[in-house]
Amino acid sequence: MTAYLITGAKIVGGDVADLLIENGKIVAVGTNLDAPKDAETIDAQGLIALPGLVDLHTHLREPGREDAETVLTGTRAAALGGFTAVFAMANTDPVADTAGVVEQVWRLGRDAGYADVYPIGAVTVGRKGTQLAELGAMADSAARVRVFSDDGDCVWDAALMRRALEYVKAFDGVIAQHAQEPRLTQGAQMNEGALSGVLGLTGWPSVAEEAIIARDILLNAHVGSKLHICHLSTKGSVEIVRAAKKRGFEVTAEVTPHHLLLTEDLAASYNPVYKVNPPLRTKDDVEAVREGLADGTIDIVATDHAPHPVEDKDCEWSAAAFGMLGLETALSVVQQAMIDTKLMTWADVADRMSYRPAAIGQVGGEHGRPLEAGAPANLVLVDLAAERTVVPGESASLSRNTPFDGMTLPGKVVATFLRGTATVLDGKLAR
Numbered sequence: 001m002t003a004y005l006i007t008g009a010k011i012v013g014g015d016v017a018d019l020l021i022e023n024g025k026i027v028a029v030g031t032n033l034d035a036p037k038d039a040e041t042i043d044a045q046g047l048i049a050l051p052g053l054v055d056l057h058t059h060l061r062e063p064g065r066e067d068a069e070t071v072l073t074g075t076r077a078a079a080l081g082g083f084t085a086v087f088a089m090a091n092t093d094p095v096a097d098t099a100g101v102v103e104q105v106w107r108l109g110r111d112a113g114y115a116d117v118y119p120i121g122a123v124t125v126g127r128k129g130t131q132l133a134e135l136g137a138m139a140d141s142a143a144r145v146r147v148f149s150d151d152g153d154c155v156w157d158a159a160l161m162r163r164a165l166e167y168v169k170a171f172d173g174v175i176a177q178h179a180q181e182p183r184l185t186q187g188a189q190m191n192e193g194a195l196s197g198v199l200g201l202t203g204w205p206s207v208a209e210e211a212i213i214a215r216d217i218l219l220n221a222h223v224g225s226k227l228h229i230c231h232l233s234t235k236g237s238v239e240i241v242r243a244a245k246k247r248g249f250e251v252t253a254e255v256t257p258h259h260l261l262l263t264e265d266l267a268a269s270y271n272p273v274y275k276v277n278p279p280l281r282t283k284d285d286v287e288a289v290r291e292g293l294a295d296g297t298i299d300i301v302a303t304d305h306a307p308h309p310v311e312d313k314d315c316e317w318s319a320a321a322f323g324m325l326g327l328e329t330a331l332s333v334v335q336q337a338m339i340d341t342k343l344m345t346w347a348d349v350a351d352r353m354s355y356r357p358a359a360i361g362q363v364g365g366e367h368g369r370p371l372e373a374g375a376p377a378n379l380v381l382v383d384l385a386a387e388r389t390v391v392p393g394e395s396a397s398l399s400r401n402t403p404f405d406g407m408t409l410p411g412k413v414v415a416t417f418l419r420g421t422a423t424v425l426d427g428k429l430a431r
């Protein structure tokens with residue numbers, strides 16, 4: 001295994017220092033390090049070193065929709081975005097609702113070698129919302145599933161949600177809820193408000209999200225289990241989670257990069273690249289989720305990377321699929337929305353995009369650790385002063401549905417290391 005001496009990096013939360021990587025681990029951080037003769041030196045002057053990013057919400061589409069993404073292409077996109085671990089959502093075909101499917105996804109990730117893939121198990125059989133899936137068998141499988149979600153659909157049946165929360169207590173699992181009251185969002189196409197009226201698109205009211213979040217926080221408090229809220233998007237949701245945490249209720253929540261930066265106005269173009277679940281909201285909502293992320297009400301940023309092939313996006317708005325790409329642009333979007341606005345520091349970014357998602361996902365010390373001697377060498381070097389213009393055709397993803405097409409964003413991932421192996425060098429795939 002190549003040893004690396006990374007020189008002159010600004011260690012997030014610390015000083016400028018050198019990092020020595022050997023046998024998959026960070027063996028020393030400091031100056032005048034005693035590197036082996038054959039170590040490869042990487043000049044990281046002017047770069048910041050962050051812990052490898054962890055995405056708790058990625059759609060890798062394999063098995064079943066390998067035309068949209070595969071574990072290989074999705075994890076390449078992850079590595080280019082600075083991620084060393086991704087949690088793969090269960091809405092594949094077949095659905096990841098058995099030990100067999102989650103083990104298959106886990107193995108594909110390991111064989112690809114670009115990022116650790118932690119499969120998320122479905123809560124209900126076929127994600128149909130009627131019968132609990134074999135949660136225990138998925139937890140006991142080689143994939144060691146700890147996060148369960150019917151993402152794409154809400155576990156709307158309160159009795160079933162209660163049973164799921166109760167069940168996962170046995171192995172300290174967490175239920176990640178896609179908070180969408182289905183009866184309030186039938187045929188919904190975009191955020192409900194004045195603009196949806198003008199555009200003639202069926203509205204998706206904030207309360208459809210907020211009602212489920214409030215219900216599930218109470219349900220979870222009753223049961224004493226672990227609840228995580230996927231892609232929270234409204235001001236009201238932030239207020240509910242903030243009030244709940246203040247009163248000591250156990251809940252964690254995520255926000256996506258796109259909900260931190262983009263607003264519903266983009267729907268006026270009728271370009272389905274801006275169609276997403278939950279929908280892009282208003283400026284007020286964007287401000288509220290930014291504040292919520294900054295003050296810790298929202299625990300983490302998760303990409304909800306949702307690749308779709310051209311034929312599912314290049315059509316009329318109402319016929320198009322919901323979802324947008326996110327892995328390769330996430331860190332830059334967070335830099336623009338949270339750092340350039342002085343709402344957060346880089347230490348906060350390490351917390352919201354590495355330490356906390358790793359803790360929620362229970363990766364057992366493999367990821368989400370400070371850059372110190374003894375930690376696995378999962379890290380990313382970023383040039384904060386660089387800028388890049390997003391070109392969909394340059395993506396490592398098989399899909400092209402990025403809403404940031406043509407935007408110039410700050411920051412560029414220069415190198416990513418997964419357990420001491422470079423997955424990205426000089427901003428390009430290294431293997």
Ligand SMILES: NC(=O)N[C@@H](CC(=O)O)C(=O)O
Nearest residue numbers: 059151152276277306322323
């Ligand atoms: N976010 C989306 O708009 N789409 C996701 C499903 C989901 O995250 O709910 C997808 O699988 O395409």
Ligand SMILES: [Zn+2]
Nearest residue numbers: 151152178230
């Ligand atoms: Zn969802």
Ligand SMILES: [Zn+2]
Nearest residue numbers: 089151152304
């Ligand atoms: Zn999703």
